[in-house]
Amino acid sequence: MAICTVHTTPSLSMPNTHLNQRQVIFFTSARKNQFFRGQNRAFTVSCSADAKTVVIGLAADSGCGKSTFMRRLTSVFGGAAEPPKGGNPDSNTLISDTTTVICLDDYHSLDRTGRKEKGVTALDPKANDFDLMYEQVKALKEGKAVDKPIYNHVTGLLDPPEVIQPPKILVIEGLHPMFDERVRDLLDFSIYLDISNEVKFAWKIQRDMAERGHSLESIKASIEARKPDFDAFIDPQKKYADAVIEVLPTQLIPGDNEGKVLRVRLIQKEGLKHFSPVYLFDEGSTISWIPCGRKLTCSYPGIKFTYGPETYFSNEVSVLEMDGQFDRLDELIYVESHLSNLSSKFYGEVTQQMLKHSDFPGSNNGTGLFQTIIGLKIRDLYEQIVAERAAATAQAAKV
Amino acid sequence: MAASLSSMTTLSAPRPVRLLNISNPYSSPSHVRLLPCTASRYTRLVVRSTPSEIANKVSESIKNAEETCADDPKAGECVAAWDEVEELSAAASHARDKNKGKDPLEEYCKDNPETDECRTYED
Numbered sequence: 219m220a221i222c223t224v225h226t227t228p229s230l231s232m233p234n235t236h237l238n239q240r241q242v243i244f245f246t247s248a249r250k251n252q253f254f255r256g257q258n259r260a261f262t263v264s265c266s267a268d269a270k271t272v273v274i275g276l277a278a279d280s281g282c283g284k285s286t287f288m289r290r291l292t293s294v295f296g297g298a299a300e301p302p303k304g305g306n307p308d309s310n311t312l313i314s315d316t317t318t319v320i321c322l323d324d325y326h327s328l329d330r331t332g333r334k335e336k337g338v339t340a341l342d343p344k345a346n347d348f349d350l351m352y353e354q355v356k357a358l359k360e361g362k363a364v365d366k367p368i369y370n371h372v373t374g375l376l377d378p379p380e381v382i383q384p385p386k387i388l389v390i391e392g393l394h395p396m397f398d399e400r401v402r403d404l405l406d407f408s409i410y411l412d413i414s415n416e417v418k419f420a421w422k423i424q425r426d427m428a429e430r431g432h433s434l435e436s437i438k439a440s441i442e443a444r445k446p447d448f449d450a451f452i453d454p455q456k457k458y459a460d461a462v463i464e465v466l467p468t469q470l471i472p473g474d475n476e477g478k479v480l481r482v483r484l485i486q487k488e489g490l491k492h493f494s495p496v497y498l499f500d501e502g503s504t505i506s507w508i509p510c511g512r513k514l515t516c517s518y519p520g521i522k523f524t525y526g527p528e529t530y531f532s533n534e535v536s537v538l539e540m541d542g543q544f545d546r547l548d549e550l551i552y553v554e555s556h557l558s559n560l561s562s563k564f565y566g567e568v569t570q571q572m573l574k575h576s577d578f579p580g581s582n583n584g585t586g587l588f589q590t591i592i593g594l595k596i597r598d599l600y601e602q603i604v605a606e607r608a609a610a611t612a613q614a615a616k617v
Numbered sequence: 618m619a620a621s622l623s624s625m626t627t628l629s630a631p632r633p634v635r636l637l638n639i640s641n642p643y644s645s646p647s648h649v650r651l652l653p654c655t656a657s658r659y660t661r662l663v664v665r666s667t668p669s670e671i672a673n674k675v676s677e678s679i680k681n682a683e684e685t686c687a688d689d690p691k692a693g694e695c696v697a698a699w700d701e702v703e704e705l706s707a708a709a710s711h712a713r714d715k716n717k718g719k720d721p722l723e724e725y726c727k728d729n730p731e732t733d734e735c736r737t738y739e740d
Contacts, residue, residue: 280707339700371708404680426706431676442697
């Protein structure tokens, strides 16, 4: 993507000091410019090749809501994200007008048979090609197209590569976006979805119980078997994330183990350049807020918010927490009107986005709310970065 | 109406027929299909079914994992087998979600926009 400006150059023979950028010079013939008394007018279109892609990383275990998050995120930017047209139907990539989402499973170095032979899971770094991941993300960030391999989840094989054009916003989602240090440095913003064990179990039951062959024992065995690798390789990434969405069982219902009502914490890193954390009432103070009362009636178990500064893996963070669920539209709009620093473009934007996708899982609790808010924050981050680069280019052009 | 939609595995709850989708105040469909069969989204209860190919794979992989782990639950092969089960279950879930959105009428109209059922009227 390039930002281009058109301006007239008085004469082509005059030395242009900013010709280090790629420029296109249109030279119109004298006949067309009779009005200019035969003077040859030249128009220079200069494009800065520096407008690089913004890269976002999203890490989570399988079955933890990455796809839902992706759909919400691409919806905030506008346009529906779809698999590349005319390509492999089992492609994991999603492309919309502004965003391209790449699934990091495509960088598996071992396919399913290979992993079975070696006895490693997909969570193990040995099964992934981090060099290729780094190379390709770097190339896309610099504005070059790449040939990305495709990992077919149905067959478990590595399919022939597909061409990915550099987008305005590149999202890499998977198990290891922040594992490799080089890839981590390329990320402009990173998110980790931290689902607690009880909630993960409840979600996987919901997902798999209808599946023929699955039983409670098999689901449990599957989670237990993957846990050592998960704790060793995936979980440590959360200390590098700029935002962590932590999902825990509710504290409002004593002894609840259904996992329907959730307590969700949005842990936001402080001191980042383009990211200002969402807060409640007063930034930096500790607040506990139950919106249900005289102005708002909620049904059981209600909603409870907390906000405050904390330390997370020796980083300064601000944590916004929501426990409970939304039952009605006015609860949502009431809550939105009391949150600050949402980076929304108009009053009610968060509510509108939530309503747009009311059939997505998590639309009535903190998971959907915080995912939507993070989506708006990423949009704000993107716009800040683009404005910064445009200002830098304008500065360079003036010189 | 029921006959033409009998191929869909959906149950629509009895509700007065609406021509306009006004359930979501923020969506603005500028054109409507005047076919009353397309009732609003929220009245449909969809029975989600996994495509049989993936469903078979899932059940096979579970059997395989249980066999492999019968010998040694801590071995690499056992762990890899359960990981495969997880991967296939995720793929099955995604396939179900993809199929959930498919509306037979919309699919038909994509290919045959000139037929009577597919005429659209701009507001």
